[in-house]
Amino acid sequence: MSPIQFFRIFWARRVILIVAMLSCVTAAVLVGSVLPARYKATSRVMLDIVKPDPVTGEILSAGFAHAYVNSQIALIRDYRIAGRVADMLGWTSSPELAAQYERRKAGDNRDFRRWVSQRIIDGTDARLVEGSNILEISYTGADADTAAKVADTIRRAYVDQAVAFKRDDAITNLNFFRSQVDQIRQQLRDAEKRKGDFERANGIVLDDANNDPESTRLAALAAATPQQATAMAPQMNPVAAQLAQSDAAIASAEKVLGPNNPELLNMKRQRDAIAKSARELTGGSTASGPSIAELYNAQQAKVLADRGKVGQARQLATDVTVLRDQYQKSATRVAELQQQSESGESGFTLLGNATAPQSPDFPKWPLMIFGSTALGFAVGVLLALMLELIGRRVRGIEDLHFEDVPVLGVMTVIPNEPAKRQRWRLFRGRRAEPGSA
Numbered sequence: 167m168s169p170i171q172f173f174r175i176f177w178a179r180r181v182i183l184i185v186a187m188l189s190c191v192t193a194a195v196l197v198g199s200v201l202p203a204r205y206k207a208t209s210r211v212m213l214d215i216v217k218p219d220p221v222t223g224e225i226l227s228a229g230f231a232h233a234y235v236n237s238q239i240a241l242i243r244d245y246r247i248a249g250r251v252a253d254m255l256g257w258t259s260s261p262e263l264a265a266q267y268e269r270r271k272a273g274d275n276r277d278f279r280r281w282v283s284q285r286i287i288d289g290t291d292a293r294l295v296e297g298s299n300i301l302e303i304s305y306t307g308a309d310a311d312t313a314a315k316v317a318d319t320i321r322r323a324y325v326d327q328a329v330a331f332k333r334d335d336a337i338t339n340l341n342f343f344r345s346q347v348d349q350i351r352q353q354l355r356d357a358e359k360r361k362g363d364f365e366r367a368n369g370i371v372l373d374d375a376n377n378d379p380e381s382t383r384l385a386a387l388a389a390a391t392p393q394q395a396t397a398m399a400p401q402m403n404p405v406a407a408q409l410a411q412s413d414a415a416i417a418s419a420e421k422v423l424g425p426n427n428p429e430l431l432n433m434k435r436q437r438d439a440i441a442k443s444a445r446e447l448t449g450g451s452t453a454s455g456p457s458i459a460e461l462y463n464a465q466q467a468k469v470l471a472d473r474g475k476v477g478q479a480r481q482l483a484t485d486v487t488v489l490r491d492q493y494q495k496s497a498t499r500v501a502e503l504q505q506q507s508e509s510g511e512s513g514f515t516l517l518g519n520a521t522a523p524q525s526p527d528f529p530k531w532p533l534m535i536f537g538s539t540a541l542g543f544a545v546g547v548l549l550a551l552m553l554e555l556i557g558r559r560v561r562g563i564e565d566l567h568f569e570d571v572p573v574l575g576v577m578t579v580i581p582n583e584p585a586k587r588q589r590w591r592l593f594r595g596r597r598a599e600p601g602s603a
Contacts, residue, residue: 167564168564170562170564171561171562171564171565174561174562175550175551175554175561176547176550178559178561179546179549179550179553179554182546182549182550182553183543183546183547183550184546185546186542186543186545186546186549187538187539187542187543187546188542189542190538190539190541190542190545191535191538191539191542193538194534194535194537194538195534195535195538197529197534198528198529198531198534201528201529202308203308203526203528203529204306204307204308204526204527204528205306205307205308205309205310205313205522205523205526205527206304206305206306206313206523206527207304207305207307207310207313207314207316207317207520207521207522207523208302208303208304208317208520209302209303209304209314209317209318209320209321209519209520210295210300210301210302210303210516210517210518211300211301211303211321211324211325211514211515211516211517212299212300212301212514212515212516212517213234213235213238213299213300213301213513213514214299214513214514214515215231215234215235215299215513235294235301238292238301238328239292239293239294239301241324241327241328242290242292242303242320242324243287243290243291243292245280245283245287246327247320247323247324247327248283248284248286248287248290249279249280249283250323250326250327251283251286251316251319251320251323252279252282252283252286253279254319254322254323255315255316255319257282257286258278258279258282263278263282264278267281267282286305286316286320289305289306289307289313289316290303290304290305290320291303291304291305291306292304300517303317303320303321303324304317305317305320306527306528310522310523310524310526311522313520313522313523314519314520314521314522314523315520317520318519318520321516321520325512325514325516328512328513328514329510329511329512332506332509332511332512332513333506333507333508333509336503336506336507337503337507339503340500340503340504340507343496343499343500343503344500346496347493347496347497347500350489350492350493350496351493353489354486354489354490354493357482357485357486357489358486360482360485361479361482361483361485361486364478364479364482365479368472368475368479370472370475370476370479372476372479372480372483376480376483376484378472378476378479379439380472380476381476382435382436382439383439383440383442383443384466385436386436386437386439386440386443409437409440409441412433412436412437412440413437415433416430416433416434416437419433
C-alpha cells in the first residue's frame with residue numbers, strides 16, 4: 167500500500183485515533199495523580215580495582231573486573247546488607263512498620279526483619295557509571311530526605327560488610343597457615359635433629375654449601391696441576407710451591423678485595439686445606455714429602471670411601487633446607503594475613519553524601535504525556551488497520567489497481583453540482599486487451 171492509501175484510512179478512522187490517544191493520556195494522568203510520588207537519591211563509591219591491595223599488593227586482573235563488579239552489585243541488594251540497613255535506620259523497631267507488617271498479605275511467612283529488608287531491597291538499585299570505576303548506589307522512596315538517608319546508609323553498610331568479609335577471609339586463611347607453620351616447624355626440628363645425629367655419628371660436617379671438608383681438600387689439591395709443580399724450582403717441594411703460590415694469590419687479592427669477600431675467604435680455605443693435607447701426609451714437614459699427585463690420590467681415596475655417608479648427609483641437609491624455606495614463606499604469609507585481619511581498608515573511596523532530590527523520579531509529567539500520546543497513537547493506528555482489513559473499502563483510485571487487470575478509464579465527479587446536472591468527465595485509459603474484463 168502507498169502512503170496516500172494509509173493516509174486515507176487514518177483520516178477515515180480519525181475518530182479511533184483521537185479516542186485512543188485521549189484514553190491513553192487520561193489513563194497516564196490518572197495513574198500519575200493516584201500513585202504516590204517517588205524520589206530517587208544516589209550515593210557513589212569508587213572501586214579501587216586498578217590499585218594494588220595496600221596489605222598484600224595484589225592487583226585485580228582485567229578479566230575478573232567485570233565479574234567483581236557484578237558480584238558487588240548483587241551484594242548491595244542482598245539481604246545481609248538490607249538487614250544491616252534496617253537495623254541502622256531503626257526500622258526493625260518502628261511501630262508504623264510493625265502495624266503494616268500485621269496487615270500483610272495472607273500466606274506471607276517472612277519474619278518482620280526480612281519483611282522490612284525486602285522493602286529496602288525493592289527500592290535499591292546499583293550500577294557502574296559507564297566508562298569509570300564509580301559504583302552508583304540509588305534508593306527510591308516516598309520522601310526525598312528519607313531516600314537520601316537510606317542511600318547513604320546502604321553505602322555505609324556495604325562498605326562495612328566488605329571490610330568484614332575481608333577480615334573474615336583473612337582470619338580463616340590465617341588459622342590455616344598458622345597450623346601449617348606449627349606443622350612445618352616441628353618437621354624442621356625433626357629434620358635438623360636427624361641431620362645432627364647423623365653427622366655426629368659419622369664424623370661428617372657439611373658447610374653452608376653442603377660440602378664436606380675432605381671434598382674441599384680434594385678440590386684444592388686438584389687445583390695444583392703437575393704442570394705447575396714442574397715449573398717450580400728443583401729444590402722447592404711441590405706442596406711448598408703450591409702453598410707459596412696460594413700465599414701470593416691471597417696477598418694480591420687482599421689489595422683489591424675486602425677482608426670478608428667470599429672469593430678471598432674461599433682462597434684462604436683452599437690454602438688451609440692444602441697445608442693441612444700436607445701436614446697429615448708428611449707428618450708436619452713441608453720441606454720434603456710426597457708429590458702433589460700422591461697427595462691427590464690419597465685424598466681422592468678418602469673421599470670415595472666416605473661418598474655414601476656424605477651423600478646421605480647431603481640428602482638430610484637438603485631436607486632441612488627445603489623445610490626451612492617452606493617455614494619462612496609460611497611465616498611471611500602469616501604476618502601478611504595477621505595485618506590484613508586487623509586492617510580496616512575496604513578498597514573503596516567514598517564520593518560525598520547523597521543529596522535530597524528536588525523533583526520526584528515518578529511521576530515525570532512530560533515523559534508521561536508524550537509517552538502516553540505516542541502509545542495512544544500507536545494503538546489507534548493498530549485498531550484502524552485491523553478494522554480496515556476486516557471491512558475493506560474503496561477510498562481512492564489506488565485501491566482499484568489490480569495486477570493483470572487493465573484500467574479502462576477514470577471518472578471524476580465534479581462536486582457542488584445538483585445530481586441531475588452533474589457532468590462526468592471520462593479520461594480514457596489505455597485500450598483494453600482482447601478478452602480482458
